[in-house]
Amino acid sequence: VDQPGGGPPSPSGPADVLGFDPADPGFLDDPYARYHALRERGPIFRTPAGLFVLTGHELCGAMLRDPRFGHGPNPVNRVNPGQPVESFLRMDPPDHTRLRGLVSRAFTPRMVERLRPRVEAVTAGLIAALPEEGDLVSGFAYPLPVRVICEMLGVPPEDHERFQGWSETAARSLDPMLTEDLIAESGRSGREFRDYFRDLLELRRRRPGDDLLSALVRVEELTEGELLATCVLLLVAGHETTVNLIANGVLALVRHDLLRHAAERPRPVVEEVLRYDPPVQLTGRVALRDAELGGTPVPAGTAVVALIGAANRDPAAFPDPDRFDLDRFDPHRPDPGRFDPGRFDPGRFDPGRFDVAREPGRHLAFGLGIHFCLGATLARMEGEIALAALAAAAPRMELLDPAPPYRPNLVLRGLAKLPVRLNR
Numbered sequence: 001v002d003q004p005g006g007g008p009p010s011p012s013g014p015a016d017v018l019g020f021d022p023a024d025p026g027f028l029d030d031p032y033a034r035y036h037a038l039r040e041r042g043p044i045f046r047t048p049a050g051l052f053v054l055t056g057h058e059l060c061g062a063m064l065r066d067p068r069f070g071h072g073p074n075p076v077n078r079v080n081p082g083q084p085v086e087s088f089l090r091m092d093p094p095d096h097t098r099l100r101g102l103v104s105r106a107f108t109p110r111m112v113e114r115l116r117p118r119v120e121a122v123t124a125g126l127i128a129a130l131p132e133e134g135d136l137v138s139g140f141a142y143p144l145p146v147r148v149i150c151e152m153l154g155v156p157p158e159d160h161e162r163f164q165g166w167s168e169t170a171a172r173s174l175d176p177m178l179t180e181d182l183i184a185e186s187g188r189s190g191r192e193f194r195d196y197f198r199d200l201l202e203l204r205r206r207r208p209g210d211d212l213l214s215a216l217v218r219v220e221e222l223t224e225g226e227l228l229a230t231c232v233l234l235l236v237a238g239h240e241t242t243v244n245l246i247a248n249g250v251l252a253l254v255r256h257d258l259l260r261h262a263a264e265r266p267r268p269v270v271e272e273v274l275r276y277d278p279p280v281q282l283t284g285r286v287a288l289r290d291a292e293l294g295g296t297p298v299p300a301g302t303a304v305v306a307l308i309g310a311a312n313r314d315p316a317a318f319p320d321p322d323r324f325d326l327d328r329f330d331p332h333r334p335d336p337g338r339f340d341p342g343r344f345d346p347g348r349f350d351p352g353r354f355d356v357a358r359e360p361g362r363h364l365a366f367g368l369g370i371h372f373c374l375g376a377t378l379a380r381m382e383g384e385i386a387l388a389a390l391a392a393a394a395p396r397m398e399l400l401d402p403a404p405p406y407r408p409n410l411v412l413r414g415l416a417k418l419p420v421r422l423n424r
């Protein structure tokens, strides 16, 4: 999250900056209780450090679609050409539009559908190799999206031990209020990651394959910095989130004794998991000019945090929001006047034109507006295949640890481990 006004990190504590402290005991086990407490302060509030936090579903959606909010010029990128370039995740139009446009063709529903047999085969192979008792994150939830995104990009999957650490650091560095140590580590790790891709791209230039990297090296209008930043973004975004969709999903389903449903109707199950325990908990923007949100003036340069985890539990958008309810997105039980997933076609969905005020029941797990997740169709397909296959193979699975540990990240929420007994 950008600091207010783009200045140096504020010296005040997390509660001053964010309105809550993610290091508080119990926060990672249930951030949603804290979000509900924040909601008492209204759908938008200003923290002592001066940034705005949005907990309301409608306001989060409206801000994400509002062109008055963006990332702002990044002096490091543009003034020092030798410095690493940010990925398009942190860019505004027209650069964002140009770079996203170059890779978006690889993520259309038709292209993603072509990957289905491979995703199914990788899933089946991983499930067959699972021990009766073991950690489902390292044995299944993590390797599945890693292999899929590696194959798409043309990254050798056996390199995963080399990039796992860099990728974890990249995921961690999305958090607001990094320590000096983490900033230094993130810089180091980012350089190594880019060096790795520079070599790999050279290889693909000489020996092209039927993969995205080979296609990207042929695009002449990309600078090297843009090319490397795009590769890192796709690899990291392609698995550091989906691992959490799968693991958060298994945890919620087993806890509620609902796992068997995933085998029969994976689509509404995945949607409810995305709403109930979203892998991306928040995202930030800066007011690019003077603006207002829900009647509150937001001066140019002010940072704004959209708390997706809170928006997805907003009772104004989702009745009984803390209930894990597999019927919520079931097309066979449409709730009149609310978002109807039966009529919802992700392939034709235009997040830039979507109006949250008219369709209040849509979760914000993939964001909204021009930065709407490029990999949403792929992530949904992976989540549906993974949860359905696991539920079919081990419907009586049990948790070995009733309160499994979380990774310390705030933005990318996910389990460090999920020890289970399969009872196959």
Ligand code: HEM
Pocket: 088, 089, 090, 100, 149, 233, 234, 235, 237, 238, 239, 241, 242, 245, 278, 279, 280, 283, 284, 364, 365, 366, 367, 368, 370, 371, 372, 373, 374, 375, 376, 378, 379, 380
């Ligand atoms: C952007 C969530 C999987 C690629 C985003 C954003 C969210 C998100 C919330 C918007 C961030 C913002 O507005 O600041 C998720 C979740 C996933 C997932 C919850 C899994 C369940 C994937 C996958 C890919 C991917 C599999 C594949 C490469 C991207 C990219 C962006 C993005 C490239 C940047 C889009 C842009 O800036 O225009 N994702 N994502 N994501 N996601 Fe995903």
